[in-house]
Amino acid sequence: MVSAKLxxxxxxxxxxxxxxxxxxxxxxxxxxxxxxxxxxxxxxxxNGELVLTxxxxxxLVVIQNPGLACQDRVRRTIDQARR
Numbered sequence: 001m002v003s004a005k006l007x008x009x010x011x012x013x014x015x016x017x018x019x020x021x022x023x024x025x026x027x028x029x030x031x032x033x034x035x036x037x038x039x040x041x042x043x044x045x046x047n048g049e050l051v052l053t054x055x056x057x058x059x060l061v062v063i064q065n066p067g068l069a070c071q072d073r074v075r076r077t078i079d080q081a082r083r
Contacts, residue, residue, distance in 0.1 A: 001017040002014060016071070017061075017063060020036075022034070024075070027077075037056055037057055040054060049063060050062070061075050062076075
């Protein structure tokens, strides 16, 4: 995932989330490496966090403070969410 900023007639791209980024698993609290094979849709939640679904991977990824130095990522598998 990248962010884009316009500066005059130039578009500046910056990586926001790599497909293999580290994230915190919501259930276990442990650090996991994402392996996003099928990121589908993304929405901005009421708290300003990006919520990304990766349906084939059965994962929700929440990106807190997207694009900022204090950006953080958490992951929850959809299977866990159904419990």
